[in-house]
Amino acid sequence: MFQRALICTDFTDGMQRLAQFVPSLATGGFRSLIFFHNVAVDAEREIPSADPEQLAKPKQQLSELLRVDPAQVEVKVEVQMGRVSENIIKLAKQYQVDVIFLGTPTRTLLEEKIFGSNTMQLAEKTAVPLLILRPQLISTYTTAELELRCAHLFRYLLVPYDGSPGGKTLIEKIRRQVQNNPNSVLERVRLLWVIDENIRPEFYGDRPVQQAEEELSQVQAELAKLGLVVNTSVV
Incomplete structure (x- = not known):
């Protein structure tokens, strides 16, 4: 059903595991996948600026997980610094994605109330469908189970x-x-x-x-x- 997906991960939500199942996602109809990690801005800096080292490490982590068949699907890795919701919306427009994959944040209710929910902000600001997966779900699937799930996500x-x-x-x-x-x-x-x-x-x-x-x-x-x-x- 969908062909272009933006898959977001903070490396605690388990969403990075999907990088290992690109062939299965391609079987499920995807032709373009963008894996995205957001690096938080250092609040102590007077003028926030991108740190090459902070950006390079997560990009390498995602790239090492990837299993890609260029004949089946186009894959890109994006690592940016700044506000999560703003960067996701920007990338969704840039790559004209059909769906955005998100993991639910591992926050307490108090943290959610104080800092807000990125998912809720996105739901209010974008018309792109959001697919929200719970970390507990992704982390408990075996490789064989997740491979099958990725191939049949939208059947x-x-x-x-x-x-x-x-x-x-x-x-x-x-x-x-x-x-x-x-x-x-x-x-x-x-x-x-x-x-x-x-x-x-x-x-x-x-x-x-x-x-x-x-x-x-x-x-x-x-x-x-x-x-x-x-x-x-x-x-």
Whole structure:
């Protein structure tokens, strides 16, 4: 489904392991991968400036992990200094990526409250989809398991949909990605409509379940034209 990915790592989130599975990611449809590490700015410096040694070490670490077949996929390593979210957004635009891979930060709730969340900042500032992977998940997979996961990342999607403008935009994005990518590996989609019982009934109408099913069936037919197997659920 996606062809160009920006994979971000701070070397504590386990995301750097994905550099060892470039061939599997290529099997999953990717044709361009950018691995990125951000070096924090030294707060004691009056004028922050890039330190060549600080940039060279993580770049070497990532480069040594890479397993690359140039015939399958283009791979680049980027190491920059500055604000994480700003650098990620800049690189996403520079390389015109389709998706951004992030690991959840290993922070306490207090640190998150004080310093903020890079993930939340990115979600507010970019329209590029974010794939967020938990460090506990990445670190526990064996090599064989992670190899298989990387090859099948986007074969089956669970897509939340409620008829809202945001939901329709998501469906349109999926449709465009499949149409524009001859190497798309997406095979199945499950559309999920959740009816919130806490919302006043008048907002849903007299037959909320039936209305949801009818709208989902229309979306189902639209996606099925792309050759996808589409299932629907209303809960």
